[in-house]
Amino acid sequence: MIAPDWFREDRLPHIYCTGCGNGTIINCTLAAVEEMGWKRDETVFVSGIGCSSRAPGYILTDSLHTTHGRALAFATGVKMARPDLHVVVFTGDGDLAAIGGNHFIHACRRNVDMTVICMNNHIYGMTGGQGSPTTPPGAISSTTPYGASEPAFDLAELAVAAGANYVARWTSYHVKELTKAVAAGMQTPGLSFIEARTQCPTNYGRHNKLRSVSAMIEHLRSHAILVAKRDRLVAEGKPIPEGAFTVGELVRRNRPAMGVQR
Amino acid sequence: MRHEIRFSGYGGQGIILSAVILGRAAALYDDKYAVQTQVYGPEARGGASMGQVVIDDTPILYPEVTEPDIYVIMSQQGFEKYGIRAGEDAVMLIDADLVRSRPTCRYYEIPATSEAKGTLGREIVANIVMMGALVTATGVVSREAIERAVLDSVPKGTEELNLKALKRGFELGERA
């Protein structure tokens, strides 16, 4: 249970659509913050632009709602200048992987001690549902009216390859696992990247035969396979089911990190 | 009195450093004013490198060199690019072994590179030999000032070699 004193009550109601998964991810993150015992005046939330990036505005801490794609660069400045502050970044798939892609890989390479949570809804939600770098091939959006024709980024694998010390992926269905993963990321020195796949019923689901929120969440649940299961299938030479994506912890390691408080 | 000194040679000879040392000598140790500038750009590597200094007894307003009255030329390419148009009233110190051409102005042939290689045993101090010759041939800064500026600017452990090179330059400049 999240203590209400972490929310800016005077900012309610929030802008999220009915059935949006972002609130779930904010709740999981704040539950992890509570588990960590972080204090409000020692914690800073940073974000870029998009639905995900409005999250810091609802949390009662110092917060930096920045420009599109640049959240990680701003957060790097905050953390390097004040390593004693806890820095958490909320971002989305467009913010992180399209306009902010270069900052994403360099933040992982530097391994700056912060927790980055990407609300990946596979769409530019705030601007009305355009295709993003994580829109699955074939999916319909306002800029992919005949089905997305570009391959999609696997954000978690990208973070692993670029050097983040902790990487995990869950969905808005996996509330307990997601909370644990965020907390594990917060405990790991260096950059922690948690991809949280989530539903955008307004701008993704209704164009892609997922008309209800429950249908979207069921889609996320049924296409998620544990990393261990994927590994077992690969070892046994069996095929990975069509459209499946891994969930679980992808890496936890101890590469040299920057901005770790001594 | 305003002096404009131009150094040119090839990249690696310490041309820019020579200009910095001269400026430093004037500005810090001779109680004069100095502005040092240089040509930046890809041509500074391997090709002709150029550095210049304005020295004056009064504050230097216009900072650029327009018509040098003193040239120090240490390569043929440097001469062709930065020395050939020297005015008739100018004076030029030439590293005699490296520059084939001769200017129409007054000039002194200083065997800086062969002295550095031979007598001093290290080619790298040729520019310091040239600085010594420049000082005694033109009096543009004092011997004491250039000595201190050289000592400020050279790597630790090479002070003795550089002072020796400078003094050899003083002698060559006096004779010139």
Next chain:
Amino acid sequence: MSRTEFMQGNAACAEGALAAGCRFFGGYPITPSTEIAETMARRLPKAGGVFISMEDELASIAAVIGAAWTGARAMTATSGPGFSLMMENIGYAAMTETPCVVVNIQRGGPSTGQPTRAAQGDMLQCRFGSHGDYSTIALTPNSVQEMFDLTAKAFDLADRYRVPTFLMSDEIVGHMRERVTIPDAVEVERPRPLAEGSLPFEAGDDGVPGFAPFGSGRAVHVTGLTHDERGYPDTTDPEAHDKLVRRLVAKVESARREIADYEVVNPDAETVFVTYGPPSRTVEQVMRDRPDDSIGHLRLRIVWPFPEFALKVFPNAKTFLMPELNMGQVVREVQRHVDQPVVSIPKIGGELHTPAELVRVLEVYR
């Protein structure tokens, strides 16, 4: 005890920043500004600060703004192409009232242009380059000593008015070496702290809000969206936007007498040079070579906010002459404030106007 050095302009800029207490530098190498980053990389870690080489200039200014919100004095340095990349986040700094310093060692543009040659071609960009209305402060040194002095001063102005502040130098001053006196300490004016009971973006009489850096327990929400005094987004109310943006502009423009920094020579003159940066030195040379009371000089050390009142210091002026290392940028500002003819003396290509060139102009216009 101060110390005297024979130093390059870019190095003096870095020393000025350090003396002013700059403890964060985020940058990306670019000619002809790189020596500033190199000096900071060498000196900052030993001064207890942070140097970080970011992946591009968008990230550099972003990191600087992030560091500034922790209360650190923070700076970046660049040249034209990098300056263009910084524009969006410079607007963010203006909108969020983030005190920070951006050094632009100007080179010939547009585009990649002349990396190793001087220009003053970004003077309007530094005033108007980001989208929307805002106001900033720009200082224009003409010597290595001023690279030190004005960089240090830029931090005070940035803090005092809570604006991104620009040191608009150029390849000539950045790369030349001159004698510079470095004081042991410079006086520093930090932002006014956010008073108890005040809202984070509630301005005082001077239009400037108090500052509560991150970690000070005030839970400040900082956003580039149009926001109210609490810092909360309010993006559709015309009055909210009007109130905020008018204040952002007015807090600088209404303080321009306080901010102004200029020199006047021969106020009775009929022909008046108006300069900033290195062309001022050519004018000074011409005036020393040909003493003449009918020629005056207004030399701006701060171009933005533009001190139009300084033009009125020359009541007998018949003509204003403005040499700039561009095709005529700040001259437009002079032209709109005086009735007399204002003659632009543009020069591009990388070299400073020579005294002979300005003497020829004088012969035509006197």
